[in-house]
Amino acid sequence: MAAMEKPEEQYVENGKVINLIIIAFHAMMATFTAAAIQSAYVDIAEDLDVSVQRASYLTSLVIAIIGAAPLFWRPLSNVYGRRPIFLLSLICSAICNVGCGLCHSYATMGFCRALTAFFISPAASIGSAVVSETFFSHERGRYIGIWTAMVTLGVPVAPFIFGFVAMRVGYRWIYWTLAITNLVQLVIYFFVGPETRYIPGQQKKKSSSAVQKYLGFSRIDPTPLTLKDFVQPLFFITRLCVVIPAMAHAMVFLWASVVITIEIPQLYPEKFGFNSQQVGLQNVGPIVGTILGEQIGGFLSDRWMSLRNRNGVTPRPEFRLWVSYLGHLMAICGVVVFLVQTERASDTWNPTPIVGAAIAGAGNQIVTTVMMTYAVDCYRPDAAGIGVFITFFRQTWGFIGPFCYLQTLD
Template sequence: MKNNNPDESMHLEDVLPKTQMNDYSGDEEWPSRSMQDPRNWPSWKKNAHILMVAFHSMMGTFMAAGIIPAYDTFAEEYGVSVPQASYFTSFQILLLGLSPLIWNPITAVYGQYNVSILSVLGSMVCNIGGARCTSYGAQMATRVLTAFLISPPIGNGSGVINKLCQPEKRAQCLGIWALMTTIGTPAGPFFMGFVIKHIGVQWIFWIFAIINFCQALLYLAIGDETTYNPENERETEAFYGKLIPRRISSHQLELRDFLAPFSLVVYPRVLVAACAHAITFCYGNIAIIVEMPIAFGEKFHFDAQQIGLQFIAVIIGCVLGEQVSGRMSDWFLSYLRQKRGHSCPADRLWLSYIAFATIFAGLLTWGFQLQNAQEWNVTPCVGAAIASFGNQMQTTILTTFAVESKKDRAAEVGIFVNICRQIYGFLGPFYFPDMFAALGLGGAAGVMVAIVGGAALLPVIAVQFVATRTPTLQESQEEHEG
């Protein structure tokens, strides 16, 4: 939106440096003149909040998956089977998907800062309880409560990042958030495998609690409210005042506020991107991670630490995939703008086909090589790394496409994508053991590739074909203004 008011321009120059003002050309609104508006923050503060939100999101998946190497220990300690012990993770996956439905409306009224403080402190208390549990039911209760409390940024992280970063860096910033959320899944069992072997399973929860405490200190030290409401602008307050929760909006919560993300099903671009991401993430990430302890533990008789080391492959694949997807996606759109004078969010989907190809190759390599291995060798891990590379690429590209397709509801888009991913992922561990037992690792990998191809790749091709020929009203306005 262009600004033709010379008085307002003069005021904005007093607040923003020229380089920052130029970042808000085109489709972005001018920031307010208040320094409480996150768009007026210095770059270091914006980047710090993006990293804090990304790390907070990572802790949700990190804590859910961190207990995976301890399934055998839990089964013995609580007198249950290993599949029953795996439900500790399954139910956390489900809660990480559904809880943001509750947290997002609360965040809109009480602010992201207050909710984040409550989130990490509440999670810390539950993790302390987890270290002291002596029964299966009590441990399940602490895991469910922890997942509920730690989940807010998994849903609203995309909205926070959408406010803090500039359009030309949006995919890169969303990619950092997506990478951190994804990498928590393999990083949890990787690090906790060492903990279980050397200092005991209870220290999993003590370490979780210590991390939560450090997060709380960081929020108190440099954290600030990322939701700006000019009608409720607060005065500068002392440090202890940040501990007192207060409303940032006079809006009264209603039932429809909690169900609002589901209304996004009427937008085909968001729906297809969310469902394709959910299916691909389930088989390109969750299936490999859930099966890793069972396959390597039973086939090669690995202990918790040795199983944890196998997750290095998944971590490497995720990190490399993000280096390609975030920067390349932003560069590709910039290149198209220079070459043909315009671009649209659907142009990002061209790069998603690289992601699907590597997922197919990685899954098949992982499945068949692991099935045929008589003793441990690196080839199944190479397959897992290739699949993780593609999975991270599609996570960043499809999430960014969904957010840019409905930028005015970015936070709700993030929640909707997360709901689809977590619910579909929650169902996986219930049928994965039977599928691998009946078809073998190679046959199951083939089935997963077929599902991803038919239920994820083909719909993405269709939505790109339609989206590049029928731009939305918002895209037409942006192109005209640009």
């Protein structure tokens, strides 16, 4: 009997991983969309007749909205399920990206970018709930790590790719590409992505027909929605085991990710005479660093927890925090190397600042995964709320920070 059940268990496990990959990619598209135009600031500024600094606000605006919008999406996803919200997100994001591509004024492009950010945001915060609902605690670090790594990778991967696009076919194809990607995601998730929200005793039996499976949307949680539901994640400000990790993560994310990826497209064209394609290539450092850092923040942090468990003692969530110290040190070291070496560089490009960016990216990812996993371990029943709160904290700080440090660095 055990031998007969094994293939079925493997099938279920594969299905969970596939669903996680779809959600993680969707989450990546939030930060990916925000950072997509970073390599094209100069082109956008010339086309819309604004300064490069004002063109960069089209990214800052998206960063802020991605932080606040999940407060609206979380209660709806709790009541109606994750799947309808994700499908609506992709449909509306595709439409708004088309709108961005058709805009010919700074104001209208900013408005369309704001709408795109609002609709693409759910998976970047609710993804923590999907992981919590589908995976066991002993593997949570690894799978939350996949989700957080994709969110982090969206920041450097977008300008890395779209630097080529802006250089070869014009920056408006950035928006067309984003719209096409959203539509492809929609088709895949519609046929492959299952609902993960489940409340024992609250769901009625459903038909197993294909029509019901893919088109049968219904209310999952009968509890009436109240205004408190939309602001409830903000109450985590009183929970030290959530707010302290959120603060640590937000500060590291600001300096080790946002500062570097915004400074590169503003400094390198002036300092080295780079075009958009060459600017985009500089993001290879943060990309490599993030991937390497995730091996420590996710897989090795789970192993670290299991080592304590083997001694017959169930480890407290705080035991995972030891791993984060390495991430903090690497982030500090990487940011210092990036800024100092950029300042020292002549008008001839050298790779040392990008090495610093890679070190900072690794540290950022270690801190991100460990802090998010620790907070979810502390309050697993409200994993969605934790994801929303930490995202709100991170994105708000990521929005405010550039207005302060840009003047300091200049």
